[in-house]
Amino acid sequence: MKKVLLMLYKSKSHSLYKQFINNPPKGYEYVTLDNFTDEFLFKPTKNIFLEIFNKIERNYQIIKIAKKNQVDIIYCCDGIMLFNSPIPWVLELEHATSLIAHNFKIWKIAKKVVPFFLKQRNLKYIIPWTKAGSDSLVSNLELGNDVLAKIKPIYLCLNKINSFDDVEKKKIKHKKFSMLFVTSVNYNGEGEFYSKGGKIVIETYNQLKKIIEVSLILRSRIPDEYAYLKDNPDVEIYEENMPYDEFEKLFLMADIFLFPGYQSPGLVFLDAMNYNLPIIATDVFANKEMVKEKWNGFLINFPKNSNVHYLKKRFNIKVIPSGNMAKVDVTNEKTIDSFVKKIKEIKRNEKLRQSMRKNSTKLLLKEYCLLKHNRQLKEIFNKTLN
Numbered sequence: 001m002k003k004v005l006l007m008l009y010k011s012k013s014h015s016l017y018k019q020f021i022n023n024p025p026k027g028y029e030y031v032t033l034d035n036f037t038d039e040f041l042f043k044p045t046k047n048i049f050l051e052i053f054n055k056i057e058r059n060y061q062i063i064k065i066a067k068k069n070q071v072d073i074i075y076c077c078d079g080i081m082l083f084n085s086p087i088p089w090v091l092e093l094e095h096a097t098s099l100i101a102h103n104f105k106i107w108k109i110a111k112k113v114v115p116f117f118l119k120q121r122n123l124k125y126i127i128p129w130t131k132a133g134s135d136s137l138v139s140n141l142e143l144g145n146d147v148l149a150k151i152k153p154i155y156l157c158l159n160k161i162n163s164f165d166d167v168e169k170k171k172i173k174h175k176k177f178s179m180l181f182v183t184s185v186n187y188n189g190e191g192e193f194y195s196k197g198g199k200i201v202i203e204t205y206n207q208l209k210k211i212i213e214v215s216l217i218l219r220s221r222i223p224d225e226y227a228y229l230k231d232n233p234d235v236e237i238y239e240e241n242m243p244y245d246e247f248e249k250l251f252l253m254a255d256i257f258l259f260p261g262y263q264s265p266g267l268v269f270l271d272a273m274n275y276n277l278p279i280i281a282t283d284v285f286a287n288k289e290m291v292k293e294k295w296n297g298f299l300i301n302f303p304k305n306s307n308v309h310y311l312k313k314r315f316n317i318k319v320i321p322s323g324n325m326a327k328v329d330v331t332n333e334k335t336i337d338s339f340v341k342k343i344k345e346i347k348r349n350e351k352l353r354q355s356m357r358k359n360s361t362k363l364l365l366k367e368y369c370l371l372k373h374n375r376q377l378k379e380i381f382n383k384t385l386n
Helices: 048-068 096-100 104-118 131-140 164-170 190-195 198-208 224-231 244-253 267-274 307-315 333-348 350-367 370-385
Strands: 002-006 028-032 073-076 089-093 123-128 177-182 214-219 235-238 256-259 279-282 297-300
Touching (some): 123 131, 123 370, 177 198, 190 198, 198 214, 198 224, 198 333, 224 235, 256 267, 267 279, 279 333, 297 333
Parallel strands (some): 177 256
């Protein structure tokens, strides 16, 4: 049994890792840092010199732990890099700015230094979560053929995929056509509401309710400017973190999943598909890899003057959208009209809605299942050791 050290703490890990952390590829065993130490090695600091020192110290500690415990491969999560590791390692990330922990102010320096780190001999593979993640590396960094050959995207996965019929039996009946908006299973700050498109959700709902009977389910912290929604009987609000069985009910109550986010949502699209929901979302970054236009949902474009393009305008970081300025973004009427039009189309066309629901399950089974995820990881692990 080969040992793979996931560079995270099981007790503190994001839900996307919990999908596969207990289910490694055959012949491999996953261990995490809390298997070996109680010390937390990822304490951030605003002092750049102390931060550099901490990263050097962390690098030393992780390699020491891996050597002492006879680890075969180090799996670096979410863009965390090693330097001069004698043990082969692979690097997993969302997109290019994950390599600088989204600290955009140091991008000019980082884009010159990062390619050097990626050339390291014992860094065997770079694993973006999506093809868009691969494109972000190619678009923003000058990479030689040796580094390009290391890049192999592997999609996120769900450990358990529901059958279409099982979900249909569990669906919770309700009187009005119901839309669901979820910011995150994990973090639920006010910033998430804006960056995941909460302003667009509310304005779309306010327009729709003038035309059709519709209700809205919000799993999000609600900013003060939208506190009036709490008095609306057609709006259900869940601001606090929820146990999984309660979280599941939100999807079972909904007819459609609405996500006009400024960035790709990670697992929540997969959750929506796992409960047979058509998806209407913005056409940013990797969304088109999870939402196939007119097949399991619709995609709506942001206007050219939107703050979603903030990183390109401010730092010349290409192809990566940003939710940093979503709160002050001026909501475009054309965008709202597009969302309203597509929601009405799905509501009124039962045949279309049903085909989109079934297609979501098909897409999950084809691209986002644990079996495929592990098959691809096992191939990478085998090649890394050989």
